Amino acid sequence: MALEFISPEGLRLDGRRPAEIRQLRANLGVIDKADGSATFEMGNTKVIAAVYGPHEVQNRSQQLLDQALVKCEYSMANFSTGDRRRKQKGDRRSVEISLVIRQSMEAAIMTHLLPRTQIDIFVHVLQADGGTRSACINAASLALADAGIPMRDIVASCASGYLNNTPLLDLNYLEDSGGGPDVTIALLPKLDKITLLQMDAKLPLEMFEKVFELGNKGCVAIANYMRNVLLENTKDLAFARGVVKV
Amino acid sequence: MLQSKAFMKKTRRGQVVKVVREHYLRDDISCGAIFCQSCEKESACLSSSAPNILIVDTNVTLHHIDLLENNAIDDVVILSVVLEEVKNRNLSVYNRIRALCSNPMRRFFVFANEHHKDTFVKTMPGESPNDRNDRAIRSASLWYQKHLGQGPPILLLTNDIENKRKALQEGICTETVQSYVESLGRPELFDLVAQVCDSSLAEMDIEDSRPSKKKLIYPEHRPMSEITSGLQQRIFHQGKLRVNRYNPIEAYVNSESIDEEIIIYGRINMNRAFEGDVVAVELLPEDQWKEGNTLKLIEDEEDEVEEKVGLAPDSVDAAPTSLQAKPGDFGSKIGSRTCGRVVGIIKRNWHSYCGSLEPMPMPAGVGGAVNALFVASDRRIPKIRIQTRQLGNLLDKRILVAVDSWDISLRYPLGHYVKTIGDIGDRATESEVLMIENDINNRPFSEQVLACLPPLPWSVSQDDLKCNYREDIRHIRVFSVDPPGMYQIREANQMIEEFMLAANISVAEKILKHYPLCALLRRHPIPTPKMLEPLIRTAAAVGVKLDITSSKSLADSLDNALGNNDPYFNKLIRILATRCMTQAVYFSSGELTPPEYYHYGLAAALYTHFTSPIRRYADVIVHRLLAAALGLFKLPAVFHDKVQLNSLADNLNFRHRNAQMASRASVELHTLIYFRNRPTDAEARIVKIRSNGFIVFVPKFGIEGPVYLTPKAKDNNGEESCKNSADWIVDEEQQRISTRDGKRVYMVLDVVHVHIEVIEPQPNRSKLVLTLLK
The missing domain is CATH 2.40.50.140 (Nucleic acid-binding proteins)
Structure with a gap:
C-alpha cells in the first residue's frame, strides 16, 4: 500500500493541512565579515547565505561592461543530512542548484546599475529536510537585501507537490521522497513575475495548474514574511542609529 | 499553531539512523460532537442522545472489530494513535475501521489526538512505546471528559488491566469489552466478543499452578528479535505458508533465501500457522526429512489425507499442487525434499472463515455460554473453538467465524462468531458461502457508481451526434450472429472468434507502439518441459509421441494423436494438455521484456483483451489506452503511475482467478446437489x-x-x-x-x-x- 501522505481527516504526516507552509524563521546579518547575510529556516530545513559585493571582478576576462557579474555557490554541510557523509564539492546536483539560484537572483538584481562589478552569493545548507533550493533562494534574497544591493523586488520561493490526489504546499523530505511531482517556484511578488519554475516527474496539465497556483500562494505568503523581517530589521537599525526615538 | 519535534530512531537494513521529523500541534481539531459549542462541526457525527461516547484502545479495535461493526455500537471515537497502531499491526482491520469511520450511516469519529495541542503526549525517558500510547489514549479520554462535560459520559473500553487501573486513578470511566457488552443487555452481541487469551491472564495462570502442570501442545514462537537475526544469518527462512488444499496437515513455504520449496509436515511443525501467514521457518536436520509419514500417524484421525471428487481442472493453477508427492504414495521422493518447521509468525493472515459447527448435543440449561468447535469449509483451516449462547440457532447454519488467538496450550485456536449466512444445504446459502470464500463482492452497486450512468430512458442526443469521435452507423444493418436457439451457423461463430482475436492482437500492437511502458497486455507463459512431463508420460504410455518444441508443433502433434477407433481419444489428450499449462495473465508492458509478452495458447507475440468492455474491466482499461493512443482522450493518470498500474494488473489477475474458482466451486456445488x-x-x-x-x-x-x-x-x-x-x-x-x-x-x-x-x-x-x- 502506498504511504498515506494525507489522512482522510485532512492532516499531513507532520500535522499540517495540505495548503500550509512549515514554520518560517529568518535572521539578518549573521556573518559580520560578509556584506550581507541571512539564515532562513523552513521547518527543519535550515540554510545560511552570505553575499560579498559589489566588488571588483576577480577574473578580468569575465568582466561585463554593461552589468554586474553574479556568481553563486551552493553547498551542503556534511552534517546536513542524517548520515554524515563527505559530499563532493561541485557534483551535478549542486552545480545545477547553483545555476538556478544565480539565474533566479540575476532576474531580481538591477545589474545594469552596477557595471564592471562582481556579486558573490554563497548559500550553505546546514540542515536538509526537503525544499532546500527554495530556502536557499529566500536566504540569498534576504542576504542581498541586507547587503544593500538594488533589486527590483524580493525573490520568494516555495515548493509544491501532488500526492494522494491532493496538491500539497511546501513538501518536507518525507513527502519529497514520496515519488510525486515537485514544483519549485520563485516569484517576484510585487511584479507578479516568475523567475524560476522547475518540476520533476510528470503531471497532467490541469493538475499542474492547481499545484502551480498553490505554490504561487505559498511564495506570496513567504514574501510577506520576508518583508516583515526586513522591515523589523530596518526598524532595529534605525533605532540603533538613533534615527527613531522610542 | 504550536510546534514541537518528535525525535525517533529507526533501524533500516540493520543501520541505525536517527530520524528527526517535525510534529505540528494544532488548536483547530474538531472533537466531532454535534452538540459541541466550540468545535467546527463539518464532519461531526457523535450525537448527544448516545448513552455513552466510547473510546477504544488498540487491542480492542484489533480484536473486536466484528463487535464494532455491529449496529448496536455507535458514537465511537477512534484516536489517531490507535489507528496508526492498528495500521501497523493488521492492515485488513485498519481498512475495516476506516470504512466504518467513513460510513455516513455510522457514528464513528476519528480524532487526531496526536496533533491536538492538549492531547499530545511526549515519550518520557524509559517509557516503552506501548505505555506511551496508552498514556496518549488516557490523555485524550480525559480531554474529552473535560471538553464534553455536559454531554453523554465518556467511556474508555480497554481489556488491558494496567491501563484500566491507571485510567480509573486518573478519573476516567473505563470498562472491559466483556462487561460493557453485558451492560448493554443484548445477548446476541456476546458471540461477537473475541476470546483473547490475554497474556497477562495466562501469566497469572502460570503463577497459580506450577508451569509443569500446564500441558503445552505447541512449541513457543521465538521472539521477534531472534527471528530477525536468524533471518539475516539465514538460519531461518521467511515466506508465505501455503497449506495443501487436499491434505491440510502438509504445507509449503517458498522462501527467497532458499531455492527449494520447504515442506512442513504436521500441525506441530506448522506450529499454529494459518494458510497465508508469513512465517519464519527453520530447516529440520536432514535425517528427519523422511519422517513425514510417521509424523502423520500421530495426528488426529480427522485429518486424514483425502482427495475429493470435483470438477476436472482446466489448468495447472486449478489442480492440486503436489499430489504426486503425497506421503505414502512414493515414499522415496519425500526424503529428497527439504523439510522444515515454523519457528515464528511474522504476519498473520487471519480473517473470517465460512463453515459450520461440529454437531454436538445441546447442553442442559438455557442461555449459558457453550464451547463449540467450528469446522471451516476450507479444509486448509483448522477447527476453531468458539463460545456461543445461541447454539441451538447455529447448529444447522453456515456461519462466519473470525480467529482471535491461539495459545500454545490449546489444540485449536480460539475464535468468535461473526454472522449467520443461512441454512446448511440451502442452495442460496451455499452459493453465498462460495462468494465469501472467494472474496467476491455481490452487493448491489453503490449510489456513487449508479450516479455515473445517464438517466433512463436513454436516447441518442444531439451532443452524441455532434461528437467528433463517434460515428453514426444506425443506417447500416447490424445483426447478431448468435441469437438464442440458433446452432446452424456455427461456422459464423467461429469466424467471430477469428475476428475477435485479430482485433485484440491489433489493438495490443497499437497500444504497445504508443505506450511501450504502460500498455496493459495479456500473456500466456510457455509451459516448461517439467510441466508437460506428465502429459508426455501419459501419451508415451498409450503410444503417442508429442512434439513440445513449440506451441505449433504441439498443436500439430495433438492433431495427429488419433486413437484407434476411439472418437473421444483426441479430445481427452487435448484436455490433458491444457491442464499442464498455467493460466494467461494480465501485465503492464513496462514490467517485462518483449519475448516475455508471448501468448503461448494463441501463439501470438502480443495479445490483450479489448472486445468485451461490458463484461471485463481489463477491456475498459485497454479502451482508454486505445482512445489515448488515437488522440481522442487524455491518458488517465493511473498509467503514469507504475506502482498503481502494476497493482491494477495484479488485482485483475486476482479477481479473475477468484471468479474462476468461484465458478468451478459453484458447478461442483450444483453437481453435488444434482447427484444427491x-x-x-x-x-x-x-x-x-x-x-x-x-x-x-x-x-x-x-x-x-x-x-x-x-x-x-x-x-x-x-x-x-x-x-x-x-x-x-x-x-x-x-x-x-x-x-x-x-x-x-x-x-x-x-x-x-x-x-x-x-x-x-x-x-x-x-x-x-x-x-x-x-
Missing part, C-alpha cells in the same frame, strides 16, 4: 494411475476423482493397507496397474464404468464418491 438423490452409473476414462487406484474423468458430467481399488487405508491401521496394496502392482513408466495374477489390468486412458453417488462421512460435509463397477 440420483445415484448414477456413467462411463469414465482413467487419467492417472495411483498406488491404490486411479483418477478417472467422467466426460458426461465433467467431473474427476479418485477410484480406490483397495479399501481406503485407515491411519491407525497401516498394516492392513500394506497388505491390500500388495495385491496390486503399479507400473509407473507404463502408467498401468494390475493384479498380481495379471487378470485385471487398467491402463491410463482406458474406459471404465463408475457409480457416482453422494455420501456424508462427516455431518454437514457431503461429498461425491466414485466406485468402480465390475
Whole structure:
C-alpha cells in the first residue's frame, strides 16, 4: 500500500493541512565579515547565505561592461543530512542548484546599475529536510537585501507537490521522497513575475495548474514574511542609529 | 499553531539512523460532537442522545472489530494513535475501521489526538512505546471528559488491566469489552466478543499452578528479535505458508533465501500457522526429512489425507499442487525434499472463515455460554473453538467465524462468531458461502457508481451526434450472429472468434507502439518441459509421441494423436494438455521484456483483451489506452503511475482467478446437489494411475476423482493397507496397474464404468464418491 501522505481527516504526516507552509524563521546579518547575510529556516530545513559585493571582478576576462557579474555557490554541510557523509564539492546536483539560484537572483538584481562589478552569493545548507533550493533562494534574497544591493523586488520561493490526489504546499523530505511531482517556484511578488519554475516527474496539465497556483500562494505568503523581517530589521537599525526615538 | 519535534530512531537494513521529523500541534481539531459549542462541526457525527461516547484502545479495535461493526455500537471515537497502531499491526482491520469511520450511516469519529495541542503526549525517558500510547489514549479520554462535560459520559473500553487501573486513578470511566457488552443487555452481541487469551491472564495462570502442570501442545514462537537475526544469518527462512488444499496437515513455504520449496509436515511443525501467514521457518536436520509419514500417524484421525471428487481442472493453477508427492504414495521422493518447521509468525493472515459447527448435543440449561468447535469449509483451516449462547440457532447454519488467538496450550485456536449466512444445504446459502470464500463482492452497486450512468430512458442526443469521435452507423444493418436457439451457423461463430482475436492482437500492437511502458497486455507463459512431463508420460504410455518444441508443433502433434477407433481419444489428450499449462495473465508492458509478452495458447507475440468492455474491466482499461493512443482522450493518470498500474494488473489477475474458482466451486456445488438423490452409473476414462487406484474423468458430467481399488487405508491401521496394496502392482513408466495374477489390468486412458453417488462421512460435509463397477 502506498504511504498515506494525507489522512482522510485532512492532516499531513507532520500535522499540517495540505495548503500550509512549515514554520518560517529568518535572521539578518549573521556573518559580520560578509556584506550581507541571512539564515532562513523552513521547518527543519535550515540554510545560511552570505553575499560579498559589489566588488571588483576577480577574473578580468569575465568582466561585463554593461552589468554586474553574479556568481553563486551552493553547498551542503556534511552534517546536513542524517548520515554524515563527505559530499563532493561541485557534483551535478549542486552545480545545477547553483545555476538556478544565480539565474533566479540575476532576474531580481538591477545589474545594469552596477557595471564592471562582481556579486558573490554563497548559500550553505546546514540542515536538509526537503525544499532546500527554495530556502536557499529566500536566504540569498534576504542576504542581498541586507547587503544593500538594488533589486527590483524580493525573490520568494516555495515548493509544491501532488500526492494522494491532493496538491500539497511546501513538501518536507518525507513527502519529497514520496515519488510525486515537485514544483519549485520563485516569484517576484510585487511584479507578479516568475523567475524560476522547475518540476520533476510528470503531471497532467490541469493538475499542474492547481499545484502551480498553490505554490504561487505559498511564495506570496513567504514574501510577506520576508518583508516583515526586513522591515523589523530596518526598524532595529534605525533605532540603533538613533534615527527613531522610542 | 504550536510546534514541537518528535525525535525517533529507526533501524533500516540493520543501520541505525536517527530520524528527526517535525510534529505540528494544532488548536483547530474538531472533537466531532454535534452538540459541541466550540468545535467546527463539518464532519461531526457523535450525537448527544448516545448513552455513552466510547473510546477504544488498540487491542480492542484489533480484536473486536466484528463487535464494532455491529449496529448496536455507535458514537465511537477512534484516536489517531490507535489507528496508526492498528495500521501497523493488521492492515485488513485498519481498512475495516476506516470504512466504518467513513460510513455516513455510522457514528464513528476519528480524532487526531496526536496533533491536538492538549492531547499530545511526549515519550518520557524509559517509557516503552506501548505505555506511551496508552498514556496518549488516557490523555485524550480525559480531554474529552473535560471538553464534553455536559454531554453523554465518556467511556474508555480497554481489556488491558494496567491501563484500566491507571485510567480509573486518573478519573476516567473505563470498562472491559466483556462487561460493557453485558451492560448493554443484548445477548446476541456476546458471540461477537473475541476470546483473547490475554497474556497477562495466562501469566497469572502460570503463577497459580506450577508451569509443569500446564500441558503445552505447541512449541513457543521465538521472539521477534531472534527471528530477525536468524533471518539475516539465514538460519531461518521467511515466506508465505501455503497449506495443501487436499491434505491440510502438509504445507509449503517458498522462501527467497532458499531455492527449494520447504515442506512442513504436521500441525506441530506448522506450529499454529494459518494458510497465508508469513512465517519464519527453520530447516529440520536432514535425517528427519523422511519422517513425514510417521509424523502423520500421530495426528488426529480427522485429518486424514483425502482427495475429493470435483470438477476436472482446466489448468495447472486449478489442480492440486503436489499430489504426486503425497506421503505414502512414493515414499522415496519425500526424503529428497527439504523439510522444515515454523519457528515464528511474522504476519498473520487471519480473517473470517465460512463453515459450520461440529454437531454436538445441546447442553442442559438455557442461555449459558457453550464451547463449540467450528469446522471451516476450507479444509486448509483448522477447527476453531468458539463460545456461543445461541447454539441451538447455529447448529444447522453456515456461519462466519473470525480467529482471535491461539495459545500454545490449546489444540485449536480460539475464535468468535461473526454472522449467520443461512441454512446448511440451502442452495442460496451455499452459493453465498462460495462468494465469501472467494472474496467476491455481490452487493448491489453503490449510489456513487449508479450516479455515473445517464438517466433512463436513454436516447441518442444531439451532443452524441455532434461528437467528433463517434460515428453514426444506425443506417447500416447490424445483426447478431448468435441469437438464442440458433446452432446452424456455427461456422459464423467461429469466424467471430477469428475476428475477435485479430482485433485484440491489433489493438495490443497499437497500444504497445504508443505506450511501450504502460500498455496493459495479456500473456500466456510457455509451459516448461517439467510441466508437460506428465502429459508426455501419459501419451508415451498409450503410444503417442508429442512434439513440445513449440506451441505449433504441439498443436500439430495433438492433431495427429488419433486413437484407434476411439472418437473421444483426441479430445481427452487435448484436455490433458491444457491442464499442464498455467493460466494467461494480465501485465503492464513496462514490467517485462518483449519475448516475455508471448501468448503461448494463441501463439501470438502480443495479445490483450479489448472486445468485451461490458463484461471485463481489463477491456475498459485497454479502451482508454486505445482512445489515448488515437488522440481522442487524455491518458488517465493511473498509467503514469507504475506502482498503481502494476497493482491494477495484479488485482485483475486476482479477481479473475477468484471468479474462476468461484465458478468451478459453484458447478461442483450444483453437481453435488444434482447427484444427491440420483445415484448414477456413467462411463469414465482413467487419467492417472495411483498406488491404490486411479483418477478417472467422467466426460458426461465433467467431473474427476479418485477410484480406490483397495479399501481406503485407515491411519491407525497401516498394516492392513500394506497388505491390500500388495495385491496390486503399479507400473509407473507404463502408467498401468494390475493384479498380481495379471487378470485385471487398467491402463491410463482406458474406459471404465463408475457409480457416482453422494455420501456424508462427516455431518454437514457431503461429498461425491466414485466406485468402480465390475
